[in-house]
Structure formats: structure tokens, C-alpha cells
Amino acid sequence: MEIRDIIKKVKQIEIRTRKKTEATLMGQYHSAFKGQGMTFSEVRPYQFGDEIRRIDWNKTARFREPFVKVMEEERELTMMLLIDISASMDYGTHLQLKREFVAEIAASVGFSAAGNNDKVGLILFADKVYKVIPPQKGRKHILAILSNILTAEYVPAEARTDVVLQYMMSVFKKKSLVFMFSDFEDEYDQKILRVAARKHQLLGMRIYDNKDNEIPDVGYALFQDAETGQQMWVNTSSARWRYEFAEKQKQKVKGVEEDFENASAGFMNINTGDDYAKLLYQYFRKR
Structure with missing residues (x-):
């Protein structure tokens, strides 16, 4: 993606999210998190x-x-955006790629924070931490964060959410509001999740595409794991195979939700076609 394309995309996201941020999210963000520390x-x-x-x-x-x-x-908060850049996040069959959808949500919460004079930082991760942008204030800083999300090199590796949480806790000591974006397809250490949720206000945001949960009948098809590169032929015409795949995905998501709940952390399950502003508004109101 060329520089002019990046600038154009960032501007589009800013314009698209501005109304949602100002009309819907900023007030709820302020009332939900300001003064809790x-x-x-x-x-x-x-x-x-x-x-x-x-x-x-x-x-x-x-x-x-x-x-x-x-x-x-505490009148000033620090928001940290932890974003999974494993290859499975660079994918989408709906209106947009997961990475573009993540950038839009990050813009909304980031501009909400900036509007309340809070600092926002970014960590891009997969099997390890790949990039860190320290927390700063201001609109220009949010635009720089969006540019980094959109231009990140997505890597064929498993996403280790426990590794990024451990890194964040070792580097950023002050209690922060943490948004962690991932599809949570990979294993993680539940103990570290619990420790992170005690030290910070943690919200896990599972970003998924329809095809992550259910596979359509397209006959025999060659499937490849975007992160491991492993390939296998599958007969998607088998109703039993499709059912078992969907059930396995349901159980995996349920397990992640339970892990976050047991850790006293928030969790949201967001499809790339969902109205994320409405879902965030509802979450902030509950707080």
C-alpha cells in the first residue's frame, strides 16, 4: 500500500468513525471509565x-x-490497544477484512480517549511483540496508530495473547484500560490472563468472520491454516463434518468467554458485519 493510499484510508476511517464517536461513544466512555481509578x-x-x-x-x-x-x-486514563497481527486476522469474506474492521473500532475508542484528554498506546503482536507505540495524547497520535495498524505485516504465526499481556505488564506499570483485539484461535496461559485482569481493566474483543464459525458446502476443498501453513483436503459436502466444525468453534468461543469471565475481564464477540458502535455503547453502559 502506497503512502497516499494509506493517508486516504486513514482519512476515510476518521470521517466514518467521527459521527459514531462524538454522538454515541464519547459520553459513555467517559462515564464508564473516568474516575474509577x-x-x-x-x-x-x-x-x-x-x-x-x-x-x-x-x-x-x-x-x-x-x-x-x-x-x-484519577482524571487521566491510559488506553492500550493490543492488536493481533497473525495471518488469520488478515482475512475477510464480508464487507471488509478483519484488520480493517479492527482499525475502525480502534479509531472509535481511540478518538473517544483523545476527546477525553487520555493517552493511547499500541502494541502489535503475534507469537511475540512486533511493534510498540508508547501512549500519547492527541488526534495526530491516533492517526499514526491507525496507519500502523493498516500497514502492519501480518505474520504466519500463532497469536500468543499471554505473551503480549505479560510484556505489557512488565513495561506499562500504571493501571490502564486495555482493548485486546484477536480472533482467539490459539492457546494461551489462563493464569497470565487472570493476573492482567487484576492489574488492568481488560476487554477482550474477538473479531470474527462468518466463515470462522461455519463452512459452506463447496464440495472437496483444500484448506490451509494461515498461521501454520498446514494443508488438508476436506469434503465440505458432508453435513456431519460441517456440523462438527461449527460445534467445535462454538465450544472454543464459549471457553474463551468463560476464561475472561473467570478472570473478571470483559469480553465481546464481534462479527465484521456488526454495528460495533452499538455493541460498545451497550458494554460501556453496563459498566
Whole structure:
């Protein structure tokens, strides 16, 4: 993709998402996440009505009278976009490729964050971390992030969501709002998922195409795994084979949803033809 094509595509995404962001998402984003984090401000003497759990026991013991910690809301958030660039994400049979759909959703949440004066960062990953853009503020920064998403070289490797979460936790210590985009087709370490969800506000976003869940009857066909390169012939005319494939996919998605739920993390299942703004709006309202 040439530079002028990239600029054109980024501008198109900005225009397409601007109305959704301003009219639908920005207000809900603000109310859902602003002020949820708390930072230490000062210590003062205990007053009637203060919460017991706010007592500073060290200072209370030293001065032999109760003191409490005063906390204040964090007015500035950091949003991290973790995006799977394994080959299975560079695919689509509906209106657009998964990668283009991800870029559009990333634009919506990114511009929502920018509109609330929050920082946004990007990590592109597959079997390892391939690119990191540190969190910054502003519209131009979001446009640069979109350009990187659209021009990323998608790699034939398994997506290790646990590897990118572990990396993020080691580099970005401050509690962040984390959007992780993937089709979650590959295995991961559930323990790391749980640890990440405790340290950050984590939302897993499974981006899928219709053909990820169900295979149509096209007779004998040669299938190739986009990530491993493994090939095999399949008789898609077999109703039993199609049924078993669909059931296997359902169970896999159900397992991922349960893993995120058990980790106290959010999870969304979004088809490339869905109205993602509506789904995000509903998710933000629930928070």
C-alpha cells in the first residue's frame, strides 16, 4: 500500500468513525471509565463517617489517634490497544477484512480517549511483540496508530495473547484500560490472563468472520491454516463434518468467554458485519 493510499484510508476511517464517536461513544466512555481509578492524595485525622478501610494504621499507631488516607479520582486514563497481527486476522469474506474492521473500532475508542484528554498506546503482536507505540495524547497520535495498524505485516504465526499481556505488564506499570483485539484461535496461559485482569481493566474483543464459525458446502476443498501453513483436503459436502466444525468453534468461543469471565475481564464477540458502535455503547453502559 502506497503512502497516499494509506493517508486516504486513514482519512476515510476518521470521517466514518467521527459521527459514531462524538454522538454515541464519547459520553459513555467517559462515564464508564473516568474516575474509577483512585490515587493517594494525603493523610488527615479521622472524622466521623470515614470508611474504616481508609485508616492509615501505621500513622494511627505512631500518633495514637486515628488517621485516614484521602484518595482522589484519577482524571487521566491510559488506553492500550493490543492488536493481533497473525495471518488469520488478515482475512475477510464480508464487507471488509478483519484488520480493517479492527482499525475502525480502534479509531472509535481511540478518538473517544483523545476527546477525553487520555493517552493511547499500541502494541502489535503475534507469537511475540512486533511493534510498540508508547501512549500519547492527541488526534495526530491516533492517526499514526491507525496507519500502523493498516500497514502492519501480518505474520504466519500463532497469536500468543499471554505473551503480549505479560510484556505489557512488565513495561506499562500504571493501571490502564486495555482493548485486546484477536480472533482467539490459539492457546494461551489462563493464569497470565487472570493476573492482567487484576492489574488492568481488560476487554477482550474477538473479531470474527462468518466463515470462522461455519463452512459452506463447496464440495472437496483444500484448506490451509494461515498461521501454520498446514494443508488438508476436506469434503465440505458432508453435513456431519460441517456440523462438527461449527460445534467445535462454538465450544472454543464459549471457553474463551468463560476464561475472561473467570478472570473478571470483559469480553465481546464481534462479527465484521456488526454495528460495533452499538455493541460498545451497550458494554460501556453496563459498566
